[in-house]
Amino acid sequence: MRRLYYWLLNLVNDSGAQLLSNCTGFGLYDKCVVDELRKLDEPYPYLRGLVCELGYSRALVPFVQPVRKRGITKNNFYTLYDNAMTGFTNHSRVPLRLAALGGFVLGMISFVLALVYLILKLLYWDNFPMGTAPILLAVLFFSSVQLFFIGIIGEYIGAILTQVLKRPLVIEKERINF
Numbered sequence: 001m002r003r004l005y006y007w008l009l010n011l012v013n014d015s016g017a018q019l020l021s022n023c024t025g026f027g028l029y030d031k032c033v034v035d036e037l038r039k040l041d042e043p044y045p046y047l048r049g050l051v052c053e054l055g056y057s058r059a060l061v062p063f064v065q066p067v068r069k070r071g072i073t074k075n076n077f078y079t080l081y082d083n084a085m086t087g088f089t090n091h092s093r094v095p096l097r098l099a100a101l102g103g104f105v106l107g108m109i110s111f112v113l114a115l116v117y118l119i120l121k122l123l124y125w126d127n128f129p130m131g132t133a134p135i136l137l138a139v140l141f142f143s144s145v146q147l148f149f150i151g152i153i154g155e156y157i158g159a160i161l162t163q164v165l166k167r168p169l170v171i172e173k174e175r176i177n178f
Contacts, residue, residue: 009087012094017052019091020060030056036171046083046090053091054171093158100151106144110137 006021013019029037033056040050051058075083088095114137121128 005084005087009084009091012088012092014092014094017049017055019049019052019087023048023060027051032056040165040167042165044086046086049087049091053167056171056173089161093155096151096154096158098151099154100148103144103146103148103151107141107148110141110144113137114141 002022006019010019010021029051033051033054036054037045037047037050042050114134117133117137
């Protein structure tokens with residue numbers, strides 16, 4: 001499940017930073033990195049992604065984690081789900097765009113199906129039975145319109161989130177002649 005999560009997160013990541021897989025955020029950080037993290041002032045930070053987004057060079061120390069000998073993890077399904085959703089919402093607008101795109105595509109499909117049904121009904125009036133197909137096509141069309149507009153509203157909310165987070169566009173590594 002963890003591999004699938006990191007694969008999906010890197011697939012939908014549109015922040016430009018390559019997110020590290022299987023990293024917990026635990027590490028030894030330079031003071032300038034910690035200062036930048038403090039400036040972000042996020043109430044619920046996704047540290048794994050923020051460290052990658054800041055763009056500082058990093059060195060990873062690979063190790064094999066030993067198997068737990070006793071006790072259980074403090075992370076239950078809810079905390080893992082919460083952490084995963086925080087990662088998705090902080091680093092991607094792709095799910096919002098998928099809703100708008102899905103609504104548009106389903107709307108086009110339902111419109112084409114309605115035209116095909118109308119043509120078949122006009123051509124084969126006596127042999128083509130009346131039924132629930134027009135009702136189902138109307139429900140499909142209006143549901144797709146709703147999904148499209150939910151995606152549009154999601155885009156607005158994503159834009160508001162971007163403005164509220166106030167993340168820096170760039171981070172200066174060094175100033176020369178200033």
